[in-house]
Each structure stands twice: as structure tokens, then as C-alpha cells.
Amino acid sequence: MYAQFIKELIDLPDVLIQKVRKEEERWIFELSLPEQCPLCPVCLKRTIKMTGKKKQWMHGYAQRIGIFWVELPVERRRCGTCGMTFSTSDPGISPRSVATDAFQQWVAHSCIGTSIQAVARMLKLPYTTVERWFYTHAPSFLSNDIQPKAVCVDEFAFRKGHDYGVAIMDAETGEVYALEAGKNEEAIGRVLAPVSDSVQYVVSDLAPAMKKAIQGVCPEAKHVVDYFHVIQLFTEALDRCRKSFGKGNKKHGHVRYVCRLLTQRPEKLTEEERQTVREWQKESDSLQAVYQSLQHFRYVSKSQNERQAKRRLNAWVHRYLFCPCSAVRAIAKSLVKRTDEIISCMLSPYSNGKMEGTNNKIKLMKRRGYGYRNIQRFALRVRLETANILS
Known part of the structure; x- marks a missing residue:
């Protein structure tokens, strides 16, 4: 024995x-x-x-x-x-x-x-x-048979503010297939080339380079814009409207100034102060317009089929394309340029959520190795860690 x-x-x-x-x-x-x-x-x-x-x-x-x-x-x-x-x-x-x-x-x-x-x-x-x-x-240890149905593409940072890269991941299994240095259209095209024959859905953000690279390398695949990045247009517009209130370079900021104007009687205010209060009213109307457009778009995104999605999206565009609020008009113009991607976002079950989580894993691998000078070795390490070989 x-x-x-x-x-x-x-x-x-x-x-x-x-x-x-x-x-x-x-x-x-x-x-x-x-x-x-x-x-x-x-x-x-x-x-x-x-x-x-x-x-x-x-x-x-x-x-x-x-x-x-x-x-x-x-x-x-x-x-x-x-x-x-x-x-x-x-x-x-x-x-x-x-x-x-x-x-x-x-x-x-x-x-x-x-x-x-x-x-x-x-x-x-x-x-x-x-x-x-x-x-x-x-x-x-890695399989060379790569034929995914849906992939996610996103950028990540080798060094924040200096060097960036692009990663492609299977939207269903979470396995990273390739990494490339750079975040321009050429780098995105190189990372999409190995899966261009089999992929049917490509999920990405709203970057113009993503759209051009996907149309050039995967013309038959559907480009799906991540829903989070669409909603981010509205949240950034809200931030711009809120920041417009923050005027003044005093020691205590503008809080005391605002409180004094709001608590004083209108007849005790100067003409300049009354004009400031009227501008606040316009800004509050802008905030309300952005909120209304966001709620309406969330209703639009609950469409059941492609025909219904197009009809609701067109109705939303006609309603807010000429809105008095400049932030809402900017959102409407951005959505008009990406009508097909927005409709695919409403109807497709895929999102870029897994890719965003994988970006955090890539960052931790980079820190664990105290940085990588060789992009090929770093790509090999990322592929091994995300391929579920240990399970």
C-alpha cells in the first residue's frame, strides 16, 4: 500500500x-x-x-x-x-x-x-x-478557441493620467481575452480583431473612438451603449446646474449670502440682489427640467420591442430637443447622434457592469505586481486570473 x-x-x-x-x-x-x-x-x-x-x-x-x-x-x-x-x-x-x-x-x-x-x-x-x-x-493553460457571442470593451489606466490601455471581456463568462496599450481607435480595433468573426454584441461607453472602431472592425455586430453611461449624461447635467449656484469667493462661501437674500424682505433688497434671486429661479427651473427629462427617459427605456422603443425615443427627442434648459438640449443632441445604440441599450440584456468590476481587478493585479513593464506578460496574468482556471 x-x-x-x-x-x-x-x-x-x-x-x-x-x-x-x-x-x-x-x-x-x-x-x-x-x-x-x-x-x-x-x-x-x-x-x-x-x-x-x-x-x-x-x-x-x-x-x-x-x-x-x-x-x-x-x-x-x-x-x-x-x-x-x-x-x-x-x-x-x-x-x-x-x-x-x-x-x-x-x-x-x-x-x-x-x-x-x-x-x-x-x-x-x-x-x-x-x-x-x-x-x-x-x-x-488558456484556450485558443475564442468565439464569444457578446463582448465588453472598456479602457483602464496603467498609470492614472499617463498611460492607458483597452481590454476586451466576454460579457457572459467574464473572461478577459486581450489587452492593448492605448485608448485610441487603432488600439480598440486591435483588441477587437480576434473576436470580429463570431461576436454579435459589443458593449461600450459613449466614447466616439469606440463607435468608429466597432463599425470598422465588427460592422455586423450590434453596438450596445451601457445604460449607466447614458444616465451619466443626466447626472453630469445636474452637476453642472448645481455648480452654477456656487458663485462667490468669500471666506464662508456663498451659504451666508444665499441665506441672507432668502430671509430678507423683497423691498429691502437692492436691484442687483433681486436680479440674483431671479437667476436662481431660472436655475431651479433648469434643475426641474433635467429631473423631468431623466424620469421620462427611464420610462422610455422600459420598451418591450424595437418598434415601441423607436417610437418612445422619438417622442422624447421631440419633447426635449428645443427645451429652454441648455443642459437638456445637450443631452437630446447626444442621444440623437446615437439612436441605434440607445435602442440596443434598451432591448439588449447586456451591460458593461462586469467590465467595470474587472477593471478594479486589473488595478489590483497591477499593484500586486508593483507594475508591469511588459504588456504581453501583464495581459497573460490578467487572462489567467479571469479565466477561472482555479475553480
């Missing part, structure tokens, strides 16, 4: 366990290969054994004993036909490496969800060695 457990722990085919020994703090499993005669890799003829020696490889890790090693014979063989000389051992082990492929893949898999430095400290291995194994084997 003990030998069977060791065989399952070692997980190497066609090997025989000779014995187990301990050298200082290293546990070593001595294995023997079955009788074999490897063929020449050039002419595929029989070879002759020249010399033989034993070599050790790191092959596994256990919590109590640490890294355990396997010891296998390495033969130097020569082809009698073409004279080719080569080294041979178990097919799953490279004679020139210090660890088996299975151990390297396990180490690379352990780095997902944590830092490479933490794994290197746990295994007491050089950081550069663990890093090389990770970037060698980690790409094999």
Missing part, C-alpha cells in the same frame, strides 16, 4: 521504485527505467549505449517534506548508422533540465492567484527560475 501511494505521488509512467533515501534535507526517490532501446532521432535506426549515469530532478512538493526529487539513469547513446550521439532518459523528462515538466507545470499553476515571489519563497527556489517556468507553461 505504501508503494502504491508513492507511485501515485510520483506520477511517472513505466517506472520502478528502487528505494527512498534522504540526503540532508532532500528526499530522493530512486527510480529505474524498463529495458528499452531508443531509436536515433535522425535516421530512426538502433543505437548503442556508450555511458550511463544517474541524475536528479525536482518532481513534486509536499507540505511536510518540501520538494522531493526523483533519480533516474541518463544514458549517452550513439547511432551505429549515422554516428549521431544523444542523451536519453524518461520521455517526460528533459536530461538538461533541473525539474520535470510535471513539476514545472505545477509551479506555474501555483502562481495563478498569487505572486511569483510568494511561490518562490514557499518552494525556496530562485525567483528567476519560477518566473521562467511560469511564462513558459502558463500560456498552455
